[in-house]
Amino acid sequence: MKNKYLKGISVNVLLLGVVSFLNDLSSEMIIPILPMFITALGGAGLIIGLIGGLQDSISSILKVLSGYWSDRIGRRKIFVSSGYLTSAAFKLLLSLSTIWQHILVFTSFERVGKGLRTAPRDAIIADSMPDARGKGFGIHRALDTSGAISGGIAALILYWFLEFSFNHIIFIAAIIAFLSLVPLYFVKAGKREPQKIRLQISLKELPKPLKLFITVATVFALANFTYMFFILKALGAFMPLMPVKESIALAIFLYVLFNSFYAVLAIPFGTLSDRIGKRKVLIFGYLLFSVTCLGFAFSDSLAAFLVLFPLYGVVYAMVDGNQRAFVSDLSTEDLRATALGTFHTLIGVIALPASLIAGFLWAVTPTHSLTFLFGSSVSIISVILFVFLRKYFKD
Numbered sequence: 001m002k003n004k005y006l007k008g009i010s011v012n013v014l015l016l017g018v019v020s021f022l023n024d025l026s027s028e029m030i031i032p033i034l035p036m037f038i039t040a041l042g043g044a045g046l047i048i049g050l051i052g053g054l055q056d057s058i059s060s061i062l063k064v065l066s067g068y069w070s071d072r073i074g075r076r077k078i079f080v081s082s083g084y085l086t087s088a089a090f091k092l093l094l095s096l097s098t099i100w101q102h103i104l105v106f107t108s109f110e111r112v113g114k115g116l117r118t119a120p121r122d123a124i125i126a127d128s129m130p131d132a133r134g135k136g137f138g139i140h141r142a143l144d145t146s147g148a149i150s151g152g153i154a155a156l157i158l159y160w161f162l163e164f165s166f167n168h169i170i171f172i173a174a175i176i177a178f179l180s181l182v183p184l185y186f187v188k189a190g191k192r193e194p195q196k197i198r199l200q201i202s203l204k205e206l207p208k209p210l211k212l213f214i215t216v217a218t219v220f221a222l223a224n225f226t227y228m229f230f231i232l233k234a235l236g237a238f239m240p241l242m243p244v245k246e247s248i249a250l251a252i253f254l255y256v257l258f259n260s261f262y263a264v265l266a267i268p269f270g271t272l273s274d275r276i277g278k279r280k281v282l283i284f285g286y287l288l289f290s291v292t293c294l295g296f297a298f299s300d301s302l303a304a305f306l307v308l309f310p311l312y313g314v315v316y317a318m319v320d321g322n323q324r325a326f327v328s329d330l331s332t333e334d335l336r337a338t339a340l341g342t343f344h345t346l347i348g349v350i351a352l353p354a355s356l357i358a359g360f361l362w363a364v365t366p367t368h369s370l371t372f373l374f375g376s377s378v379s380i381i382s383v384i385l386f387v388f389l390r391k392y393f394k395d
Helices: 011-030 034-040 045-073 077-094 100-128 133-161 166-179 181-185 208-223 228-238 244-276 278-298 302-330 333-362 369-388
Strands: none
Touching: 011 077, 011 100, 011 133, 011 166, 011 181, 034 045, 034 100, 034 166, 034 228, 045 077, 045 100, 045 228, 045 333, 077 100, 077 166, 077 181, 133 166, 133 244, 166 181, 208 278, 208 302, 208 333, 208 369, 228 244, 228 302, 228 333, 228 369, 244 278, 244 302, 278 302, 278 369, 302 333, 333 369
């Protein structure tokens, strides 16, 4: 009876799920306090945009390169192990930061670890359950999601109830990240035959509908600047009204709220997109992001943020996985790797200017409304493009 729910599940998938649970628990302890940590060490709007943009760009671009290298040399686990180890090491260094420049360097290298491990890890999961890949990735996603939600809650408990400093919370997160390496040791990934393949990052050979969608998604990526500005907007609204400790705790709680909605709704919206069409879900997601940004531009009350942060989570649930799925749908099997590589690279490259523009606009007005008006306006452009080009896409 005890094996009923484990029947047919690869040990590799379970072990990698535990690794992801612990690592996401670690990462999500850091993410909600990172913007406050940067400002506490003297970083302003443009610096926050630079740090957030580099985080997103580095991990997105390296996902493509590590997947290619892994296939090329026929080895998976070495990339996965080095990726998790790199992340853990730079989280530990991040806990020792005393100036914002330290944060810039250490968070960037921590994202190198994420970029190195993601594609080869997913390949091990796919190889471990070839006849039930959906189940395998579902199990992994469930453990990953549980860790993500638990991490934000842990950060809130450590900051509010136990009164730990930012440095101490990050130090504990780093220790948990090192612990995630233990189950990884037992993962078995046999050596594969090296593949004679070329790394292709190009729009040239892709079908026209796919080129058009990647263009639309890239425009939306320009609007989708780093999450840190959303947290800082709420924090800035709370600071004049309540003590600093309460303000920061509320900002962390709102991030937990965002992440919970994103994690819980990602699979339902993926299922919905299979039924009604990914284009419709993505258009609504882009539109909802525009509306959410408008809300952030003109809101400064707790009641408003209690609505806006869940909406922000809904946007991610609608957009994040469905964009990749739509790229896969629009590509041919022989060009799928090229299509996904091109998509991730362009989205990754655009993440840096998106957050830098947001950071520049942050300082223009005391209410920081221009940052969110920028996001709302560019997102509307992506919606208009999507609707205008609808004849090229089949649901």
